[in-house]
Amino acid sequence: MNYKILSLLAIVVFLISSCEKENRFDExxxxxxxxVIEDSTIPSINIDGILLHSETYGDPTNPMIVVIHGGPGGDYRGMLKFKELANDDMFVVFYDQRGAGLSERVDESAFGSVQVYIDELDAVINHYRHDSDQQIVLAGHSWGAMLATAYVNQNSNNIDGLILAEPGGFTWGQTETYLSxxxxxxxxxxxxxxFVYQDQFITGSDHNTLDYKMALSTAGVSTGDMDFFPYWRFGAICLTASIQLAMDNPDQMDFTANLNNFGTKVLFAYSELNTAYGLEHAEKVSDAFPLVQLEKIQDCGHEIPHFGWQNFYPLIQNYLIEIL
Amino acid sequence: MKNIIITLITIFSIHTLSAQTINWKSSTEDQTNLVFLSLGYDFALTTQFGYGLQLNTSKPIILTADYSFPMGNKIVDDFKIRLGGQILLLEKDSWLATAKVYGIFRRHQTKLVKMASFGSEFSAQFGYYKPKWSVSAEIGFDKSIVTHLKHSDILRDNYQEIQDGWFIPSGGHFFYGMQGSKTLGSSWELYLSLGATNAQSDDENALLPFYGRLGVFKKF
Incomplete structure (x- = not known):
């Protein structure tokens, strides 16, 4: 009798396991x-053999502003309000970094150094640059602000303006402090x-599955904003490989060596509601630049380019008028 | 996104699968029922409680049912129910080998998705058992065989083509660990299990690929 019960249990388990296939996580x-690899209608550019999701708004001969998203592994959907600057005589360039957003997925080896991100940004600028006299402004959020600063640290003479929204830090120590x-x-x-309970439901090694799990991990993540910010698709491999890169090579995360040569004023924004950031951290991080306009953006948390746009936009307009 | 990074960095705890085995040597013939309660890490910090019934068979068999849920302010949105049993396969002096099989139903809900999953767990345990204590090693496989996803409007607003429905195959983890127990009095047993998990195939491991559980049995 008892063996019958166990047999019945085994049959139930077998039947469940032999259910007809429906959807697959990796589909x-x-x-x-x-x-951009699977859907050729998505606008893209080829940068160093990797297809990047990219769009532009405005007259290509106007001063260019390159919008750099956070993450690593995020995308520019939450920064699309920057396209309003096309009405202010700016040529607005958006791109998703390699392995992130709707850009081509690449494996861990494509994130061998911070330099690949810097070189990628440089290639994007050169791809869209109309002529050598065209003025270039970088606008970065979070990790994107760190990347913009890393670029300026190496190419200060090529950049005519820098807009930063809550970069974690310009050294790994500063970044770790903020993250903690x-x-x-x-x-x-x-x-x-x-955050961790989902691991028992879904495992995978493909980009579709890992990116989906990464999206679910944002549930409830709060850095001061009360709502979810828009995104297209997280890049899970991009994120984990970049974190590993930073932890293994903290010296690569120091972007401060040449910032004192950057003579242009920097618009540096931090949010009212992200209490992990605050004035003290903003002052400490922004201190690497000789000239800084430090601004607190009211009524938003970390996602300043989306939730704080109403207050951020006028500051950007005035800043651009001042520096260009 | 920064929060994801810090959570990845802030490795803090240990994982647990709830695969405890009773000390067969500590039970008396009239103790055919047991209840158990434990705290540990089972893909989250969880509380587990359950009931077991020892059958009157030539080979000792215990049927069990247990329920576990993670910590948090919502105690019914995430849980795991296991129905199954364990059988004493081999016994030589104080060396015992046990096999366990469970059917599992799991549920998980966040602001983005509701998940419901059917699965199974198979494991084997081999160890040295004395009436007052035991130590054993275990190996097993915990499989979420098929999972149903129902996405919220938040996720659907972000990606309108996202699909609900049943997804096959789902996740699976091998687990390996050790368990020790101490009999207290005539009817209580305290146990501690510790081990590691490893995702199936080449799948990415769980964020915290470990487990650990501290619990008690009451036999009556």
Missing amino acids: NGVLVPLT KSRELKLFDELTND
Whole structure:
């Protein structure tokens, strides 16, 4: 009798395991959007053999502003309000970094150094640059602000303006300090446990599955904003490979060596509601630049380019008028 | 996104699969029921409680049912139910080998998605058992065989073509660990299990690929 019960249990388990296949986590377009590789209608540019999702707005002969998203592994959907600057006689360039957003997915080896991001940005600028006299402004958010600064650190003479929104830091120490503040660990917290509980439901090694899991991991993530910010598709490999790169090579995360040569004023923004950042950290990070316009953006958290745009935009307009 | 980074960096705890085995040597013939309670890490910091019934068979068999849920302010949105049992396969002096099989139903809900999954767990445990204590090693496989996804409007607003429905195959993890137990009095047993998990095939491992659980049995 008892063996019958066990046999019945085994049969139930077998039947469940032999259910007809429905969807697959690794199927293109089912859980995460297609990238430029699978959908040729998505606007793209070829940078060093990698297809990047990219769009522009405005007259290509106007001063160029290159919008650089956060992450690593984020995308520019949450920064699209910058396209309003096309109405202010700017040529606005958006691109998703390699392995992120709707850009081509690449493996870990494509993130061998911070320099690949800097070179990629340089190639994007040169791809769209109308002529050598065209003025170039960089606008970065979070990791994108760190990348913009890393670029200026190497190419200060090529950049005519710099707009930064809550860069984690310009050294790995500063970045670690911010990261430790921005996510206080709460063992008994619903969100903390939600973050790890999904691992038992889904495993995978392909980009579709890992990017989907990364999207789910944003549930409830809060850095002061009360709502979810828009995004297309997270780049999971991009994020984990970049974190590993930073942890293995903290010296590569120091972007400060030549910043004192950057004579242009920097517009540096931090948010009112991201308490992990604040004035003290903003002053400490921005201190690497000789000339800084430090601004607190009211009524938003870390996602300043999206939730704080109403207050950020006038500051950007005035800044551009001043420097160009 | 920064929060994702820090969470990845802030490795803090240990994982657990709830694969405890009773000490067969510590039970008396009239103790055919057991209840158990434990705290540990099972893909989250979880509480588990359950009931077991030892059958009157030539080879000792215990049928069990347990329920576990992670910490948080919502205690019914995420949980795991296991129905199954364990059988004493081999016994030589104080050396015992046990096989366990469970059917599993899991549920998980966030602001973005509701997941419901059917799965199974198979494991084997081999160790040295005395009436007052035991130590054993275990190896097993925990499989989420098929998972149903229902996405929220938040996620659908972000990607309108996202699909709900059943997804096959789902996740699976091998687990390997050790367990020790101490019998307290005539009917209580305290146990601690520790180990590691490894995702199936070449899949990316769980964020915290470890487990650990501290619990008690009451036999009656």
